[in-house]
Amino acid sequence: MDYKSEKEKGQSVTVEQVDDASIIRADDAKLAELGYKSEFRREFSRLETVSFAFSIMGVVASVSSTLSFGLVNGGHVGMVFGWFIPCCFVMFVALSMAEMASSMPTSAGLYYFSAKLAPEKYAPLASWITGWANITGQVTLVCGIDFTCAQMITTAIAVGTDGAMILSPGATFGLLLAILFSHGVVCSAATMGTCIAAIVSLLVLSDGNRASTSDAFTLFENNSGWHNNGWTFMLAFTAPMWTLTGYDSAAHIAEETANAARAAPLAIIVSVIGTATLGWLFLIATSFAIPSVSDILSTDLPLPMGQVFLNVLGKRGMLAIWSLIIVTQYVTGAAQAVDASRVVFAFARDNALPGSRYWKKMNRYTQTPVNAVWFVIGVSAICGVLGFSDTALTSLAASSVIGLYTSYTAPIFLRITSGRDKLVPGPFSLGRWAVPIGAIAVSWVSFIVVMLFFPPGQTTTPQEMNYSVVIIMAVFIFSSLxxxxxxxxWFRGPVRNIDDSPEMSLKEN
Known part of the structure; x- marks a missing residue:
């Protein structure tokens, strides 16, 4: 916007409008410098970017979905400390990612980071690996979120009918398809309050029927099929690792964000800290509200957290707060579908997906990648077939964590090795702490990825196996071949789609 020309036309222009226009022009110039033309409206403010990243992790719904991991693998200790320990290590990953997002604010995100930080000879391969890993994690995360949303609805139906109606896996799969379809429609065109309400209700209304302080924090129970208690406890890490995914969304919507170089890293850090803290408080409250872990695990409800609320709040109270949690999970799924579609669009923009010419198209009316949205919805529906196995959530959670955290760690590894001197710092920089923080992040993720391939129990059957190895290996074989x-x-990594220099972009705007 030209301030003088607007005044000559007799139109009123505020200082804020001039400042906003200047910020957007600077964002577009930075994007041009990175090699891309601006195709999205920059509609996300700093607060909205933080809220978007926070909403994808949907703490109250995610904790409710994954309570069984802690209950089975350590009981009270698994719930409380099986959450706290991984959250500390995830912060190292988030800090490293925030630095790169500040330096290179583009929707291409992680695979763009890898391409720019790898040795020139290996840049295309690094970008290829990171991109396929990220898309695998993004799509399976959409499916996992919406699958647990379907389970929440079936739990509510079971409680509402006093157990008279327990929906079959086929009916649950039908619900999943309906939720996925609705998210496709929403994406083509209230979290914190619910969490606080859940914490307060569990602490206050469980009075007289709660675990002691000692039991709530220190009672260890091994209800898994593993004999080693230490290994069992570490399997509880699956819950926080699955919950603390998707914060890279702040990078993937960078081209839709004003002042992206500052907003994206802020959103990553704040959303991770907020989710980790609220989730831990929620689990502590839940631990107090469970006097008997074995009783909760023996429930017929699809999700054990539903039984916890039923025991504490009664039928009406449980259904009231459970409805809010379902809404939270639904919104989380919608936000994740948006995030995943942006990753697909960006990867297709660089011609790295089969049928890229379709997935990189922008809808001229909505200015959104509608085709990429339906790509995500379609593949998520296929992954939803896992819902017919007994370990559907384990398989989907492990697949999304392995895919996403592999893509998170690849550029971090390159940042602390070949890319030490290649990163041009943005407004947020780790400085001399980048290498030790990155080294801890890479070490942690290496351990987690290996752990998540293991089955829930020491012996397994086709119905109870961890199918993440099937999903990950299928993608690995396809992408490798x-x-x-x-x-x-022919693949050379991120492809410039703009010929103008940043200076030319400024002049044109």
């Missing part, structure tokens, strides 16, 4: 037979000959 694609690279060897074809992509290595």
């Amino acid at each position: 694609s690279w060897i037979l074809s992509a290595r000959k």
